Amino acid sequence: MKTFTTLATLVISSAFTRAAPFDHAEWVNPDYIARMSIHESCNATQTIQLEKALDDFERFSHNAQSYLQRAGTEDELIDKYFGSSSNPENQPVAAGIFASLSDGDKAGASLRCDDPDGLCALYDGYYAGHHRGTNGTLETVICDLSYETRKPIEQVCALGHLVPDDQAGKFWGIDLIHRFSHLPIVAGGSVGHAADEYETLIDLAKNNASEAAWNMKTLQYFALDAWAHTFAVPGVGCDEYADSADQSKSTPTPTPEPEPSPTDDAPLLCHTHANGEEHCTTAE
Ligand SMILES: *[C@@H]1O[C@H](CO)[C@@H](O)[C@H](O)[C@H]1NC(C)=O
Ligand SMILES: *[C@@H]1O[C@H](CO)[C@@H](O)[C@H](O)[C@H]1NC(C)=O
Numbered sequence: 529m530k531t532f533t534t535l536a537t538l539v540i541s542s543a544f545t546r547a548a549p550f551d552h553a554e555w556v557n558p559d560y561i562a563r564m565s566i567h568e569s570c571n572a573t574q575t576i577q578l579e580k581a582l583d584d585f586e587r588f589s590h591n592a593q594s595y596l597q598r599a600g601t602e603d604e605l606i607d608k609y610f611g612s613s614s615n616p617e618n619q620p621v622a623a624g625i626f627a628s629l630s631d632g633d634k635a636g637a638s639l640r641c642d643d644p645d646g647l648c649a650l651y652d653g654y655y656a657g658h659h660r661g662t663n664g665t666l667e668t669v670i671c672d673l674s675y676e677t678r679k680p681i682e683q684v685c686a687l688g689h690l691v692p693d694d695q696a697g698k699f700w701g702i703d704l705i706h707r708f709s710h711l712p713i714v715a716g717g718s719v720g721h722a723a724d725e726y727e728t729l730i731d732l733a734k735n736n737a738s739e740a741a742w743n744m745k746t747l748q749y750f751a752l753d754a755w756a757h758t759f760a761v762p763g764v765g766c767d768e769y770a771d772s773a774d775q776s777k778s779t780p781t782p783t784p785e786p787e788p789s790p791t792d793d794a795p796l797l798c799h800t801h802a803n804g805e806e807h808c809t810t811a812e
């Protein structure tokens with residue numbers, strides 16, 4: 529017993545000796561921080577909700593990245609969103625974008641609550657938030673409307689929610705995937721809007737897959753669906769196929785929702801790209 533203890537001590541101390549050269553590492557960017565900070569303009573209740581939104585964002589993006597990396601090369605969900613059977617490079621590209629979203633440097637980046645550009649007030653009832661563009665490339669304003677409309681991650685697949693039937697960005701964490709994609713560190717600002725509707729992004733994966741990994745809504749819906757399949761309803765998710773298979777015999781065809789129009793009271797989501805181009809969609 530005594531001999532054994534001595535041996536173990538020897539092994540441990542020699543491991544320490546070998547690790548010594550790495551003690552002098554010089555990490556690039558000593559200011560690095562992975563988590564977005566909350567601006568001082570946010571009060572106590574806003575801060576507690578935004579910290580939870582950041583937790584949700586981290587859960588969604590880590591799970592999306594991990595799904596892409598664990599799944600191997602023939603996964604139905606990955607093929608559905610990224611057309612990976614025809615464009616296999618989309619899988620590591622998307623995993624890299626999610627890695628940048630969650631672990632990319634957010635030093636100096638913040639979520640603000642004080643409407644510094646006056647756009648929340650100007651588009652009251654329409655703007656849920658916006659990137660400050662040239663007024664502050666690292667700053668994202670969250671308008672009061674967000675606190676009224678955004679849902680927590682725990683409600684994915686709950687309360688009648690189906691992934692294809694509702695805007696992915698109605699969930700706080702998925703909304704932040706969009707907002708943080710405007711940070712320069714994330715994919716160099718190259719994530720775009722080739723297809724914004726659920727049907728068109730599924731079509732994009734089938735017919736124009738080279739665009740799929742760089743399409744914002746594809747990344748958002750994939751993160752949501754991967755969460756649905758991993759945690760919300762494990763192994764099943766809550767997409768239209770599972771739902772119609774279960775209910776096709778008993779449920780009448782639902783009345784289609786009217787098309788959203790700019791005059792609806794649905795909140796508009798606008799943001800400014802690095803090149804100054806403004807992009808708006810109805811609320812997610
Ligand atoms: C924080 O600000 C929001 C928006 O103005 C307000 O609704 C909320 O009551 C405030 N919370 C506190 C603790 O003052
Ligand atoms: C920048 O701020 C001005 C007001 O100071 C505002 O009119 C303009 O819309 C802002 N730009 C962006 C991209 O938010």
Ligand SMILES: *[C@@H]1O[C@H](CO)[C@@H](O)[C@H](O)[C@H]1NC(C)=O
Pocket residue numbers: 735736739
């Ligand atoms: C595919 O994307 C290219 C480049 O954006 C576009 O010109 C083309 O029309 C797209 N094709 C389809 C079938 O959507």
